[in-house]
Amino acid sequence: MESTGKSSNVARGATRLGIIGGGQLAKMTALSALQLGCDVIVLERKPDSPAARLATHSIVGDWNDPAKLLELATQVDVVSIENEFLDTKALAILESSGHKLFPRTATLSLIQDKFIQKKTLAKAGLPVPPFAAVANQIELLKQAAKFGWPLVLKTRRNGYDGKGNFTLRSEADIPRAWETLGGGRNELYVEAFCPFERELAIIITRSADGRVAEYPVAETVQRDHICHLVTAPANISPEIAKRAAEKGRHAIEAIGGIGSFGVEMFLTVNGEILVNELAPRVHNSGHYTIEACVCSQFENHARAVLGWPLGSTEMCAPAAAMVNLLGATDGPGDPLGLDNALAVAGAHVHIYGKAHSARGRKMGHVTALGITAAEAIATAERAAQKIMFGKP
Amino acid sequence: MESTGKSSNVARGATRLGIIGGGQLAKMTALSALQLGCDVIVLERKPDSPAARLATHSIVGDWNDPAKLLELATQVDVVSIENEFLDTKALAILESSGHKLFPRTATLSLIQDKFIQKKTLAKAGLPVPPFAAVANQIELLKQAAKFGWPLVLKTRRNGYDGKGNFTLRSEADIPRAWETLGGGRNELYVEAFCPFERELAIIITRSADGRVAEYPVAETVQRDHICHLVTAPANISPEIAKRAAEKGRHAIEAIGGIGSFGVEMFLTVNGEILVNELAPRVHNSGHYTIEACVCSQFENHARAVLGWPLGSTEMCAPAAAMVNLLGATDGPGDPLGLDNALAVAGAHVHIYGKAHSARGRKMGHVTALGITAAEAIATAERAAQKIMFGKP
Numbered sequence: 001m002e003s004t005g006k007s008s009n010v011a012r013g014a015t016r017l018g019i020i021g022g023g024q025l026a027k028m029t030a031l032s033a034l035q036l037g038c039d040v041i042v043l044e045r046k047p048d049s050p051a052a053r054l055a056t057h058s059i060v061g062d063w064n065d066p067a068k069l070l071e072l073a074t075q076v077d078v079v080s081i082e083n084e085f086l087d088t089k090a091l092a093i094l095e096s097s098g099h100k101l102f103p104r105t106a107t108l109s110l111i112q113d114k115f116i117q118k119k120t121l122a123k124a125g126l127p128v129p130p131f132a133a134v135a136n137q138i139e140l141l142k143q144a145a146k147f148g149w150p151l152v153l154k155t156r157r158n159g160y161d162g163k164g165n166f167t168l169r170s171e172a173d174i175p176r177a178w179e180t181l182g183g184g185r186n187e188l189y190v191e192a193f194c195p196f197e198r199e200l201a202i203i204i205t206r207s208a209d210g211r212v213a214e215y216p217v218a219e220t221v222q223r224d225h226i227c228h229l230v231t232a233p234a235n236i237s238p239e240i241a242k243r244a245a246e247k248g249r250h251a252i253e254a255i256g257g258i259g260s261f262g263v264e265m266f267l268t269v270n271g272e273i274l275v276n277e278l279a280p281r282v283h284n285s286g287h288y289t290i291e292a293c294v295c296s297q298f299e300n301h302a303r304a305v306l307g308w309p310l311g312s313t314e315m316c317a318p319a320a321a322m323v324n325l326l327g328a329t330d331g332p333g334d335p336l337g338l339d340n341a342l343a344v345a346g347a348h349v350h351i352y353g354k355a356h357s358a359r360g361r362k363m364g365h366v367t368a369l370g371i372t373a374a375e376a377i378a379t380a381e382r383a384a385q386k387i388m389f390g391k392p
Numbered sequence: 393m394e395s396t397g398k399s400s401n402v403a404r405g406a407t408r409l410g411i412i413g414g415g416q417l418a419k420m421t422a423l424s425a426l427q428l429g430c431d432v433i434v435l436e437r438k439p440d441s442p443a444a445r446l447a448t449h450s451i452v453g454d455w456n457d458p459a460k461l462l463e464l465a466t467q468v469d470v471v472s473i474e475n476e477f478l479d480t481k482a483l484a485i486l487e488s489s490g491h492k493l494f495p496r497t498a499t500l501s502l503i504q505d506k507f508i509q510k511k512t513l514a515k516a517g518l519p520v521p522p523f524a525a526v527a528n529q530i531e532l533l534k535q536a537a538k539f540g541w542p543l544v545l546k547t548r549r550n551g552y553d554g555k556g557n558f559t560l561r562s563e564a565d566i567p568r569a570w571e572t573l574g575g576g577r578n579e580l581y582v583e584a585f586c587p588f589e590r591e592l593a594i595i596i597t598r599s600a601d602g603r604v605a606e607y608p609v610a611e612t613v614q615r616d617h618i619c620h621l622v623t624a625p626a627n628i629s630p631e632i633a634k635r636a637a638e639k640g641r642h643a644i645e646a647i648g649g650i651g652s653f654g655v656e657m658f659l660t661v662n663g664e665i666l667v668n669e670l671a672p673r674v675h676n677s678g679h680y681t682i683e684a685c686v687c688s689q690f691e692n693h694a695r696a697v698l699g700w701p702l703g704s705t706e707m708c709a710p711a712a713a714m715v716n717l718l719g720a721t722d723g724p725g726d727p728l729g730l731d732n733a734l735a736v737a738g739a740h741v742h743i744y745g746k747a748h749s750a751r752g753r754k755m756g757h758v759t760a761l762g763i764t765a766a767e768a769i770a771t772a773e774r775a776a777q778k779i780m781f782g783k784p
Contacts, residue, residue, distance in 0.1 A: 037743025351429025
């Protein structure tokens with residue numbers, strides 16, 4: 001059976017949101033859209049995805065199959081996405097057939113290839129670390145002479161959570177880096193290593209008519225290249241926060257973004273803000289907004305793509321912290337220790353409902369609010385430490 | 393097709409919550425359970441119910457059909473309910489077959505028949521308005537002589553939102569009241585009219601091991617016997633709030649309740665608190681807890697019936713207000729004016745996704761937080777007034 005679901009349940013006249021992808025980002029977007037009375041239809045490759053389990057209807061099929069994309073689009077008012085790893089050529093059939101797709105393929109095309117993304121940002125006058133495309137190991141060596149060591153070699157496409165990145169300390173690392181990232185097969189580019197003081201991130205929601213909602217600037221802490229902790233607001237001066245928010249907004253305007261977007265930034269020791277990377281979708285650094293802001297990044301994404309007014313991004317508490325729950329090992333997708341985590345007062349536990357755990361896979365998260373960041377972090381960490389995915 | 397759904401999507405090992413009923417209370421409970429990683433399976437008579445649209449799987453069938461109840465129970469870890477109009481004799485098959493049902497039929501049996509409910513409360517030492525069963529119009533007249541006018545004649549079963557109630561001003565009203573409520577066919581009872589100063593309500597969540605979470609005491613305002621506005625906390629002295637919370641807790645302990653319960657109370661001009669009515673389920677007077685409390689009545693209901701620790705009922709803001717969105721006329725279930733309501737900053741709009749509107753039918757609600765109750769009420773009312781269900 002290719003298509004599972006409950007099409008008979010789609011209420012006549014309800015606004016219908018389609019989402020390509022069925023992971024946790026689609027799930028949390030769906031929860032917001034369902035609260036607003038929408039029907040949600042999800043297209044995902046497997047039937048047991050987190051979002052398909054609560055979608056009004058779900059279609060099982062390949063994201064890049066034009067027939068499946070059209071099957072989704074004809075059942076909804078607007079199609080959106082939960083990841084950037086889509087074939088824009090396949091997606092373009094939706095726009096050419098008159099369906100609404102937000103963000104647009106034009107936006108996705110400027111983001112998917114990180115080299116083009118960087119060029120777009122630089123062209124818009126946004127500060128980015130020095131970067132260059134490299135077609136072979138000799139070109140990489142030449143860029144090293146310009147940028148100095150260390151260097152970060154990256155795949156132009158499909159990288160995430162540190163996958164597709166290699167930090168080179170010296171010329172001796174070049175062959176291994178090149179081989180690891182599949183140079184020759186994969187298009188690569190190189191960036192100067194940015195000795196940042198903090199990593200900042202902001203969620204920007206932009207609607208089709210150009211209205212923009214800016215969330216507080218958050219600080220992100222990575223562990224093994226995967227986001228571990230997000231605190232909001234970031235512990236930075238109001239002046240730096242203002243500049244960071246301006247750059248985030250500027251970046252999303254530069255790509256004509258419609259919906260919620262994550263903007264990752266570096267704050268350097270000199271107080272300079274560099275734009276590191278954009279995500280054309282709701283973002284892990286904005287999960288805290290579910291409890292901490294009047295209107296979450298997910299609800300605002302739904303509002304933006306459906307053409308509705310944006311909600312307030314104001315925080316409901318002085319501080320918020322979000323800790324990711326990662327899989328410890330391969331194993332079942334349901335958590336061990338959930339009851340102990342729920343006993344931590346003030347911890348908001350989110351379990352994504354993935355069928356399987358894998359080492360480092362994002363399986364859930366915990367958010368806590370507090371009078372201070374330290375208080376929020378302590379609560380969120382205390383609950384997060386009680387939960388385990390996979391076998392210990 | 394009797395059963396629609398996505399059973400193939402049920403992740404192995406996920407905790408599974410079954411809900412008898414697919415309305416807005418089931419929907420909001422499901423949203424909380426889904427966030428916690430549960431699968432949710434709903435049993436409802438029609439396929440297009442609000443909760444079936446987001447349930448992991450839904451069963452279409454009669455609530456009181458033992459075969460359907462067992463079909464639900466065998467697919468889940470715990471069965472709960474969203475309304476009190478169930479046949480406890482049919483439900484009992486779940487308990488006798490070893491399935492977990494919360495609240496238990498013993499609790500439901502003490503609540504369903506309002507005369508028995510009142511007797512149970514009185515026996516537990518809780519203050520209730522004077523009441524008596526009446527088998528005929530003569531008995532009603534005799535009670536009037538004891539209680540004085542006005543009097544409220546009520547059906548013992550299946551009343552809600554003012555349906556099943558008749559207020560009598562004098563002896564002349566008796567025949568019409570008796571006929572209107574189907575006296576003879578329906579069992580009736582009579583209550584002294586309670587000249588209350590305010591109507592109060594509290595949500596109490598109780599777990600199987602007797603732990604109790606008490607929400608703030610809220611004030612409810614009815615229009616045409618239907619809840620129009622809820623504000624929390626109620627504008628009453630701490631001493632009265634303490635007594636009201638104690639009575640709420642006492643009432644739920646008296647019926648051995650497991651899950652979230654609504655307790656409606658009258659505050660008389662003398663400062664006396666009378667228990668008016670219990671609901672063996674999440675309750676309209678607790679919808680504000682979704683945004684206003686750390687853990688909502690819905691999440692705490694799921695936690696309680698699944699045997700997990702209860703969450704904090706603390707408020708995140710000084711005041712909250714909730715306004716119901718009622719159908720204006722028969723018509724489609726999707727709202728008019730939603731975009732205008734979403735433009736009201738700080739308004740949290742909930743649309744239930746019912747297939748059809750009817751006059752007075754609960755179609756959604758709006759919650760707002762504020763520094764003062766007046767501020768919260770103003771925001772919620774402003775947004776609510778922009779939304780219309782049915783044809784104007």
